[in-house]
Amino acid sequence: MSTERRTYLTTPIYYVNDKPHIGHAYTSLATDVLARWRRLAGDEVFFLTGTDEHGQKVEKAAEARGMAPQAFTDEVSQAFRDLAARMNFSNDAFIRTTEERHKVACAALWQRLWDKGEIYLGHYEGWYAVRDEAFYGPDEITEKDGQKFAPTGAPVEWVREPSYFFRLSNWQQKLLDFYDANPDFIAPATRRNEVISFVRTGLTDLSISRTSFTWGVRVPGDESHVMYVWLDALTNYITALGYPDEQAPLWRFWPADVHFVGKDILRFHAIYWPAFLMAAELPTPRRVFAHGWWTNEGQKISKSVGNVIDPLALVDEFGLDPVRFFLLREVPFGNDGDFSRRALMGRLNSDLANDLGNLAQRSLSLIQKNCEGRLPGIEAPDASDSEILELAAALPAQVEEALDRQAFHEALERIWALSRLGNAWIDAQKPWALRKTDLPRMATVLRHLHTALRTLATVLQPFMPDTMRRMLDQLGVPEEARALAALSTPLADGVPLPPPSPLFQKIQDEPA
Numbered sequence: 001m002s003t004e005r006r007t008y009l010t011t012p013i014y015y016v017n018d019k020p021h022i023g024h025a026y027t028s029l030a031t032d033v034l035a036r037w038r039r040l041a042g043d044e045v046f047f048l049t050g051t052d053e054h055g056q057k058v059e060k061a062a063e064a065r066g067m068a069p070q071a072f073t074d075e076v077s078q079a080f081r082d083l084a085a086r087m088n089f090s091n092d093a094f095i096r097t098t099e100e101r102h103k104v105a106c107a108a109l110w111q112r113l114w115d116k117g118e119i120y121l122g123h124y125e126g127w128y129a130v131r132d133e134a135f136y137g138p139d140e141i142t143e144k145d146g147q148k149f150a151p152t153g154a155p156v157e158w159v160r161e162p163s164y165f166f167r168l169s170n171w172q173q174k175l176l177d178f179y180d181a182n183p184d185f186i187a188p189a190t191r192r193n194e195v196i197s198f199v200r201t202g203l204t205d206l207s208i209s210r211t212s213f214t215w216g217v218r219v220p221g222d223e224s225h226v227m228y229v230w231l232d233a234l235t236n237y238i239t240a241l242g243y244p245d246e247q248a249p250l251w252r253f254w255p256a257d258v259h260f261v262g263k264d265i266l267r268f269h270a271i272y273w274p275a276f277l278m279a280a281e282l283p284t285p286r287r288v289f290a291h292g293w294w295t296n297e298g299q300k301i302s303k304s305v306g307n308v309i310d311p312l313a314l315v316d317e318f319g320l321d322p323v324r325f326f327l328l329r330e331v332p333f334g335n336d337g338d339f340s341r342r343a344l345m346g347r348l349n350s351d352l353a354n355d356l357g358n359l360a361q362r363s364l365s366l367i368q369k370n371c372e373g374r375l376p377g378i379e380a381p382d383a384s385d386s387e388i389l390e391l392a393a394a395l396p397a398q399v400e401e402a403l404d405r406q407a408f409h410e411a412l413e414r415i416w417a418l419s420r421l422g423n424a425w426i427d428a429q430k431p432w433a434l435r436k437t438d439l440p441r442m443a444t445v446l447r448h449l450h451t452a453l454r455t456l457a458t459v460l461q462p463f464m465p466d467t468m469r470r471m472l473d474q475l476g477v478p479e480e481a482r483a484l485a486a487l488s489t490p491l492a493d494g495v496p497l498p499p500p501s502p503l504f505q506k507i508q509d510e511p512a
């Protein structure tokens, strides 16, 4: 198991044009689980999230609410902070792009690119989608009922204005070399291939300033321009670490280990961002992981359809940890997935209540009843015990291996293999029958079940922090013995265990 690593993990900073939805909760949840895992493994972790508050999209949303942009962003940004608190995200910081320190960082990065001759003044003429805050080439545009659309389905408008450009075309080959030298930079692999083919088709210089509105960071030395919102937004990842002060205490976390993003914004993170950084001669992030998109009961999630999923409503209905578990268990991270209430209830009842919950309740009740509520010692070991003990001992490394690839669903599958084995083992060993025939063996079986449960609860802490705290309390594991490394030190025989109570509630099936 790794020790003393330094880990920097980020979520996208979310647009404050609207309130948070399930997609936002999902990206941040994945980041949170990896952050918590790395802390459990002894890493020094910095986990950043925040809000993206400039640009035309936010300006228009403020206008529609009849509010000044700053007041509007103050309000919506708070909703994202509240979401993080309510979802129990363990972010170390929350950045807003309207903060002064961020404007300073953007100006410094711009100046550095300017000084290196990477920026020039020109004229932009082409398609722009406000919804995506992105420029599109003529060959990417389709037309329907007289309206033109980007490949994402966002309506585009023709823009013609003076603009500064970043010499992205100069970076095409250097980017391809960079992907080649860093095969893990873009994950999953299918996404990596998409990005590489896109870059191979050729990169044109990127417009990085706008003059037709003012809600943005001013370009240094030319007040008539505001920076393109994506240059501004991407810079947040270094602002938060103190850039441009490379002596700042947090700067030691750069480069980022994983930027978690949705597949919709991979291009910005996997092409523009490393190009900006290489051009500025700053270290590039180690990985960008693009996860898939959720649909709702088979339908694309959209405000106009009215099927947006409110993560807080789900949490109110099903409980926080079950929702956290479901989102990462149901769909392989990286794939698109469909949200359905039936699937959610199925998982909660089978995986959580029947499987893990029952194993804990059965084992701990038997210890409570038959061992005077004290942790039994190993009195009668048997060669047949090795399977469950070996699986428990191997589990942390297996979970770590999966999480290092951001394969959250695989980590959970591994964990449930031990939970299922535990249930099969208790059925086969029948400690309730041994109570009458062989007390030393009963004690041994219960002790091994306790070892399996302690392992399960320890590795599950990042996924379901509150419930696993309760489970570790019930298992008599002291606070200071809950890290991964502590698993190699057995608890003392005879430790008192509090009376167990169910960890998960079963959910009644809804009428069809």
Ligand code: ME8
Residues within 6 Å of the ligand: 011, 012, 013, 014, 015, 016, 022, 023, 024, 026, 027, 052, 233, 234, 236, 261, 262, 263, 264, 265, 292, 293, 294, 295, 301
């Ligand atoms: O793009 N399923 O912000 P944003 C899963 N400000 N995830 C989804 C989703 C869905 N249906 N819908 C959205 C931005 N997401 C920029 C980012 S970063 C420097 C700037 C998630 O508010 C997904 O992570 O539009 C996506 O990348 C993010 O929300 C976009 O959030």
